[in-house]
Amino acid sequence: MIMLKIDNVTVKFGGLTAVNSFKLELTKGEIVGLIGPNGAGKTTVFNVITGVYKPTEGKITFIKDKSKINITGLRPDQISKLGICRTFQNIRLFKDLTVLENVFIGNHLRIKSNIFSSILRLPNYTREEREMYEKSMYLLERVGLTKEKDEKAYSLPYGKQRRLEIARALATNPSILLLDEPAAGMNPQETKELMKFIESIKDEFDLTIFLIEHHMEVVMGICKRILVLDYGISIAEGSPREIQNNPKVVQAYLGVE
Numbered sequence: 622m623i624m625l626k627i628d629n630v631t632v633k634f635g636g637l638t639a640v641n642s643f644k645l646e647l648t649k650g651e652i653v654g655l656i657g658p659n660g661a662g663k664t665t666v667f668n669v670i671t672g673v674y675k676p677t678e679g680k681i682t683f684i685k686d687k688s689k690i691n692i693t694g695l696r697p698d699q700i701s702k703l704g705i706c707r708t709f710q711n712i713r714l715f716k717d718l719t720v721l722e723n724v725f726i727g728n729h730l731r732i733k734s735n736i737f738s739s740i741l742r743l744p745n746y747t748r749e750e751r752e753m754y755e756k757s758m759y760l761l762e763r764v765g766l767t768k769e770k771d772e773k774a775y776s777l778p779y780g781k782q783r784r785l786e787i788a789r790a791l792a793t794n795p796s797i798l799l800l801d802e803p804a805a806g807m808n809p810q811e812t813k814e815l816m817k818f819i820e821s822i823k824d825e826f827d828l829t830i831f832l833i834e835h836h837m838e839v840v841m842g843i844c845k846r847i848l849v850l851d852y853g854i855s856i857a858e859g860s861p862r863e864i865q866n867n868p869k870v871v872q873a874y875l876g877v878e
């Protein structure tokens with residue numbers, strides 16, 4: 622079942638074509654990797670899927686409960702509510718809030734109570750609040766941050782901040798999760814754990830995952846399918862083995878590492 626379809630998306634910044642006629646179909650339950658040298662356009666692909674940028678050309682369709690939703694040009698909050706959520710290359714947590722509060726905010730995107738019920742403290746609100754708390758605590762347990770729940774986000778070491786960002790993304794109940802360099806700054810042990818973690822949340826939360834990563838062991842280890850961008854152009858697509866043996870890729874990317 623196709624979850625996301627990107628049709629010939631082009632993103633131009635003035636005279637620069639950051640992404641050129643990009644195509645992708647994400648199938649439910651896949652982990653797909655996007656690789657390429659610095660400046661190849663990977664983050665721009667994420668930004669255009671999540672509504673940060675509007676494509677200059679092309680169309681993005683999200684398929685939810687069998688209905689096709691044209692999400693081209695929707696705002697980031699609208700796209701996130703529909704069920705496409707992301708993490709960022711440069712971690713974007715609310716640094717002065719606690720670990721738990723950061724996850725709560727993810728929940729808030731979908732909470733039904735409005736401002737009035739929260740002021741009046743209607744039962745509806747308290748029940749939702751309690752559910753949010755329980756869910757947030759569960760997510761923290763899942764990412765191994767229960768002990769740190771009352772610590773400020775900025776005080777966490779890098780690897781834990783990355784896991785917290787994933788917990789916050791999961792709190793929005795996504796069906797598609799986009800991870801921008803989830804292993805950045807992690808040591809080999811943390812990276813190994815992250816790979817297991819990504820596979821396990823995919824199964825548990827019924828996710829489809831699209832990830833950008835420079836750590837080749839992550840991409841080769843967990844992605845069944847990999848796309849390679851170079852100067853905004855998709856130069857290869859295939860299994861880890863096919864990608865590793867593709868001379869264009871070796872020249873454009875693997876050789877540069």
Ligand SMILES: Nc1ncnc2c1ncn2[C@@H]1O[C@H](COP(=O)(O)OP(=O)(O)OP(=O)(O)O)[C@@H](O)[C@H]1O
Binds near residue numbers: 634637659664
């Ligand atoms: N808002 C913007 N305005 C102008 N140019 C931009 C903008 N965002 C990205 N670019 C340019 O688009 C190109 C692609 O950038 P992008 O960040 O998507 O690459 P990337 O593959 O994610 O790189 P990296 O691996 O270094 O993160 C680069 O030349 C970059 O300078």
